[in-house]
Amino acid sequence: MRIHFIAIGGSAMHNLAIALHQKGYQVTGSDDTIFEPSKSRLQKHGLLPKEFGWFPEKITSNLDAIILGMHAKEDNAELLRAKELGITIYSYPEFLYEQSKEKTRVVIGGSHGKTTITSMILHVLHYHDKEVDYMVGAQLEGFDTMVHLTEENDFMVLEGDEYLSSAIDRRPKFHLYKPNIALVSGIAWDHINVFPTFDNYVDQFRIFIDSIVNGGALVYNDEDEAVKKLAESTQNPIRKFPYTIPEYTVEDDQTLLQTPEGEMPIEVFGAHNLSNLAGAKWICQHMGIDEDEFYEAIASFKGASKRLEKIAENSTSIAYKDFAHSPSKVSATTRAVKDQYKDRKVIACLELHTYSSLNAEFLQEYRGALDAADEAVVFYSPHAVKIKQLEEVTASQIEKAFDRNDLIIFTNPEEFQQYLKQQKFANTALVLMSSGNYGGLNFDEVKSWF
Template sequence: MKLHFIAIGGSAMHNLALALRHKGYEITGSDDVIFEPSKSRLADKGLLPETFGWYPEKIHKELDAVILGMHAKPDNPELLRAQELGVTIYSYPEFLYEQSKDKTRVVIGGSHGKTTITSMILHVLNYHNMDVDYMVGAQLHGFNRMVHLTEDNDFIVLEGDEYLSSPIDRRPKFHLYKPNIALLSGIAWDHINVFPTFENYIEQFRIFVDSIVKGGSITYNIEDEEVKKVVE
């Protein structure tokens, strides 16, 4: 599979690129600036762009898809070229769902504590030698990447972020994962620049709960009154 990453240098984006390269996909990417440790990690796998900037000529019809990062703008030249050619464009969470739609998806949501809870789950599974796919929002001790994707694993554990999916997709990331098993840790108004009222912010969690697949389950913090209102 041939994929091009627009804004490959981001923390989440470069980890997804590394995971897919490890899986055997053909990966290219662009960015106008890439900082450490992303820069060295991409270079180590031959994925660091030769020059920084946006190059529409990197977008062609032989690509299976483009993955668009939040750092890019809606008028990004590579994005415009992909739209012009009709190349499939995924946001980061959309592509994670595509990679996991035939797996059991465990999604950890909440305003705070998502990374900690996801990390605890992964460390326990790792201790018991249980291999699962995953995406977590921090580099964990004992794990090579923040993203791990396989063809064989039946489960994937996803940190469910409520921030926007991409510059052209204003849906929160965790709306796209369609969990079989969900966890909700707590709700406290965050990302005020995107969700201007508390009610608007709360609504995103209602949508998340409603996105749980038929027959799925949710574990939640009964000590958080806002969580109880959303779930119960």
């Protein structure tokens, strides 16, 4: 097949392009800008566009399909040309569904934890040499790409994002997968630019649960009230498997999971990650991995990229970076680090970077999110607020929203970096939470401070 990607440089899009190229498809693509690591990875496979921009002349009648990324707008010149020629246009999730129609689809959904749970599942399956197709939102150790597609594999494991599919398909991505086996990890209001109320946001998960095929299975977090309510009220004729946080202890900065064979040390930590582990175990059992096999494999799982990822360590101190940006994720991550390192000073640094987090009305959702930290820092860029065309956010608004009088607030990247450099980091656990980079923080330089 001949496939053209409009906005090939996206994190998910470039991985799908590589996966299809490896499957033998003829792949081309365009984008107006492509950043690392997408740029180098596309170049390695001979898929990097010769020049950036949109070129309608690339769209010809001999193309079998167009895959449209979220970065492309409705008036994109290539998209308009594809419509003129009547070429089939897929959003990213639509195309993944087409590739998995004849497979058993396993879809992991939730406001938080879905990347980690999907990563845990793939780690366990990989450990036991069980081949599956997959799409996951983070780079994993032992995996070349974040997307893998074959003709022969029976299962397709998909991370189910609730964000929109494309500029011309306003449905949440996970509504399109029609899972045979689904998991919902938790519901915490996010993406307020698309889902203006909590009820509207929750409704997307109701639709997801109702999209599970008849006789399918729903694995769900029984300790999340919104999830539990949806699971128990659905009229969809499916099997239901609730899970809760398993028993565990923390001794000498080491998390020990209680198993039928006794205590087992694991690499990940925090109540939210133990909950993720319980959900992943249920899914793996549905996929033919028994409990003993799961525990054997999960002991060596070190986490997904940017999810409590250890970036530096010395004899007394440690540093992590984490993708956490929504209030529930920030709270869970900060609490996890403090629970793991009770006798260390925890410095939690959060960058308000997303549309939701920089919205003055949404800020109140962060109340108490950094309470577990001994020292709490918030960084945000007034310039980013202007770019997103939002109302100005002030330091006093942020301090009031977090409800913490000793909150340290930075708006200047250099001043924030200077603050970090001046820290002694003795008997300290540092956690850097952001979906950005604090205005240009060099994470390799952070390592040199430990």
